Every structure is written in C-alpha cells, then in structure tokens.
Amino acid sequence: MKAVVLDSQHPDKIRLAAMNLPTLGVNEAKIKIHAAALNHRDQWCREGKYPNLTDAVVLGSDGAGVVIAVGNEVDSSWIGKEVIINPAIHWGNNSRVQDRNFRILGMPDHGTFAEYLHVDADRLHTKPEHLDFERAAALPLAGLTAYRALVYHGKVKKGDKVLITGYGGGVAQMAVQFAVAMGAEVYVNSGEKSKIDKAIAMGVKAGFDYQEASWPKQALDMSGGFDLIVDSAMGDTLSNLLDVVRPGGSIVFYGATLGNPSQLNARKVFWNQIRIQGSTMGSDQDFSDMLLFVNGKKIVPQIDSVRPLENALEAFEKMASGNQMGKLVLKV
Structure with missing residues (x-):
C-alpha cells in the first residue's frame, strides 16, 4: 500500500512509501482510508520536535473510511460500515487525566496517511451521516x-x-x-x-x-x-x-x-x-459526547483544501507556513 512515512534522512523528512501492514490482530479492524487530515502534530513530527520519533512510521491521527475486515474477536457487523477513528489510545479509566500509557495515533503507531490502517476496534465510531469522508476526517483530534x-x-x-x-x-x-x-x-x-x-x-x-x-x-x-x-x-x-x-x-x-x-x-x-x-485531547467519553453534539447540531468542520495522498508534501508545507484556513485534507 501507499503511505506517507517519517524519514529523518530524506530532505523533506517525509516520503511516500510502499509498505505492508502487519497481520491483523484479533481485536483490530482493517480500514480502507478514504480521507485523512493533517494536524500540527504531524508537522512537528516532521520537524523532529517530539521525543522518541521513529523513521518509517506512517503519520496521521485523523481519518475516515470503511471497515473491510475484522479480527477474530471483533463483531463482524462492523464490516462495510463508514467510520471515523478516535486517535486517543489508552486514555484509561480516569476521566480527569490520561493514563501513563496514553498515546496518539500516528506516532509511535502507524497512522492514517495510508491506503489502509489496522486499529483496535474500540477506536471505531460510526461516521456522522451529514459529513462526507473529507469533513469527517477533519473532525477527530481537533x-x-x-x-x-x-x-x-x-x-x-x-x-x-x-x-x-x-x-x-x-x-x-x-x-x-x-x-x-x-x-x-x-x-x-x-x-x-x-x-x-x-x-x-x-x-x-x-x-x-x-x-x-x-x-x-x-x-x-x-x-x-x-x-x-x-x-x-x-x-x-x-x-x-x-x-x-x-x-x-x-x-x-x-x-x-x-x-x-x-x-x-x-x-x-x-x-x-x-x-x-x-487540557490535552480527551477521554473516550469525551469523544462519544463530542460526536453526539456534532450529530445533534449538524456541525461541519471547515476545510482549507483537499489534495491526493501523493501530494502530501504540499499540505505539510502549507501547514508549516501557517496560511491555512481550515483543515488540510488528504484524499486517499
């Protein structure tokens, strides 16, 4: 599959790569990504501003797509559903603060700037019906x-x-x-x-x-x-x-x-x-409550521009310039 990965040795610090995903875990779902959106976090990874960065990891925290396969312990009714992904991983049971094992999709775990993604099924939520894939992808982290x-x-x-x-x-x-x-x-x-x-x-x-x-x-x-x-x-x-x-x-x-x-x-x-x-990100309950609010009020995230995955560098450069007005989205 095609994916945008971190590469500290490349002049652009990112590159479009061909790669294979590991075997689907028993608690995971395989998603065909239709759209993904940049956050400042992705650019800061590119700039080396996070600790413990790893080359060849697929960047991207925000994404929307369709479930095409699930692991043995995941409800098969997810297959075929349009979904968005909660990028907050292992928040924990304390609503007041994240667990010490908390991390965000896209580093160190493979993220959404790819044709496919394996993610724990408990990160899946049904895509709001009033949003297309591009606008749904712009929603999760922000x-x-x-x-x-x-x-x-x-x-x-x-x-x-x-x-x-x-x-x-x-x-x-x-x-x-x-x-x-x-x-x-x-x-x-x-x-x-x-x-x-x-x-x-x-x-x-x-x-x-x-x-x-x-x-x-x-x-x-x-x-x-x-x-x-x-x-x-x-x-x-x-x-x-x-x-x-x-x-x-x-x-x-x-x-x-x-x-x-x-x-x-x-x-x-x-x-x-x-x-x-x-304040940092939010708990699983916050994410569910946010989606209820977005659905109830028919909130539509603002988009600056949409470009193909192959042109991801253009989106990163625009984010670096600070000239965007709305989310920068990659169509996969």
Missing part, C-alpha cells in the same frame, strides 16, 4: 480537543462570554463552532483580518488583532471580560489573558506554541480567583 477544553474543563453554558485565541487553527475553529452552537457569546483573536472576518461570518460577535498592543483594552471595552478563554499559545500572552478574563473565570489552554510565560502575576490569579487549566 473536535475532541476543543470539546474537552470547552465542556469538560470550561463548563461553557448558554450566554457565557468566551474568547477563543489564535483563530484559524483546527482546534480553535472547532472550538468556535462548538461554542456558538452552545449559545455562548463568542469572540476571537487572530493575527489576520481575513480570519477574523471568517469567524464573524460563522457567528462570532467580534475579533481582535493580537498584533495590536491595545487589543486587551478593546476586548474589555466590548465584552466586559470573559467567563472562559480557550488558548493554545501561552508564552507571555498569558498576561494579556489575565487582563481580560473576568474574576472567577477560567483560562483553559491546550498548547504552548509560544513556550512558557516569563512571569506570572500570581496576585491577580488568586485575588480574582482565576482558574488556569491545562
């Missing part, structure tokens, strides 16, 4: 991460004022769609006006250019402060977030692309009783 940040940790409710930072990335876009559908009053920030305009067209009340030093004042003047902020940047932007979150509010962050904050105004945090909460 949808799960956004849902847990908003619902499990953020406890968002109708009427809450919510700020989603860094609008344009996959998780931020899903968080915006979910929060709007939940009846929250949603705001975003971004470094590009076109992305802010897109967010407003999707139901966001207003957006702020985080390159402008005055954006926190603009946000406070317009909103009066936020009940919940969902962030992926951290770094020294945390001081701005502490300025615009309401007393008693929450900042939930699922990434730290700008690194660690150089300082923390601890007095502001404890005096205003602000909660700063980290």
Whole structure:
C-alpha cells in the first residue's frame, strides 16, 4: 500500500512509501482510508520536535473510511460500515487525566496517511451521516480537543462570554463552532483580518488583532471580560489573558506554541480567583459526547483544501507556513 512515512534522512523528512501492514490482530479492524487530515502534530513530527520519533512510521491521527475486515474477536457487523477513528489510545479509566500509557495515533503507531490502517476496534465510531469522508476526517483530534477544553474543563453554558485565541487553527475553529452552537457569546483573536472576518461570518460577535498592543483594552471595552478563554499559545500572552478574563473565570489552554510565560502575576490569579487549566485531547467519553453534539447540531468542520495522498508534501508545507484556513485534507 501507499503511505506517507517519517524519514529523518530524506530532505523533506517525509516520503511516500510502499509498505505492508502487519497481520491483523484479533481485536483490530482493517480500514480502507478514504480521507485523512493533517494536524500540527504531524508537522512537528516532521520537524523532529517530539521525543522518541521513529523513521518509517506512517503519520496521521485523523481519518475516515470503511471497515473491510475484522479480527477474530471483533463483531463482524462492523464490516462495510463508514467510520471515523478516535486517535486517543489508552486514555484509561480516569476521566480527569490520561493514563501513563496514553498515546496518539500516528506516532509511535502507524497512522492514517495510508491506503489502509489496522486499529483496535474500540477506536471505531460510526461516521456522522451529514459529513462526507473529507469533513469527517477533519473532525477527530481537533473536535475532541476543543470539546474537552470547552465542556469538560470550561463548563461553557448558554450566554457565557468566551474568547477563543489564535483563530484559524483546527482546534480553535472547532472550538468556535462548538461554542456558538452552545449559545455562548463568542469572540476571537487572530493575527489576520481575513480570519477574523471568517469567524464573524460563522457567528462570532467580534475579533481582535493580537498584533495590536491595545487589543486587551478593546476586548474589555466590548465584552466586559470573559467567563472562559480557550488558548493554545501561552508564552507571555498569558498576561494579556489575565487582563481580560473576568474574576472567577477560567483560562483553559491546550498548547504552548509560544513556550512558557516569563512571569506570572500570581496576585491577580488568586485575588480574582482565576482558574488556569491545562487540557490535552480527551477521554473516550469525551469523544462519544463530542460526536453526539456534532450529530445533534449538524456541525461541519471547515476545510482549507483537499489534495491526493501523493501530494502530501504540499499540505505539510502549507501547514508549516501557517496560511491555512481550515483543515488540510488528504484524499486517499
């Protein structure tokens, strides 16, 4: 089969390879992948930013396709079904935090950037009927991460004022769609006006250019402060977030692309009783709840572009540039 694998010795650090899957395990299903979607995680693997990377592993965490075979201990009724895959492996039984054995599909396990995939059958979920394969493939990792940040940790409710930072990335876009559908009053920030305009067209009340030093004042003047902020940047932007979150509010962050904050105004945090909460992916229950919500509200993930698996390098390069607006999808 054709697959996109990590190759640290190749000039592009990835390559299209011909490979064979191992024997199907008794608890596994074989999926004919129809579409797969990139996440920043894939690009960071390409850049060598994760520990214990292994060459020749198929990248890709997000995928949708059709089950074509199952192991001896898997219900045969899965055969022929259109499915999406929960990429969170071995979360464990504690809903509050992942198990020490937790990992994400696509490294170190073979992932979705391939014609076929073997995966434990307990990772399978029926594809939402209102989504085609390309949009279904864009949902799992970003949808799960956004849902847990908003619902499990953020406890968002109708009427809450919510700020989603860094609008344009996959998780931020899903968080915006979910929060709007939940009846929250949603705001975003971004470094590009076109992305802010897109967010407003999707139901966001207003957006702020985080390159402008005055954006926190603009946000406070317009909103009066936020009940919940969902962030992926951290770094020294945390001081701005502490300025615009309401007393008693929450900042939930699922990434730290700008690194660690150089300082923390601890007095502001404890005096205003602000909660700063980290979040990663989500539990199996979070994934099931997210799918129920997506089906009920008919949420459709936003797609930047679709290209064949053979042109995966183009998608990686676009992700590296940061110019995408929606998910980058590979059609297999």
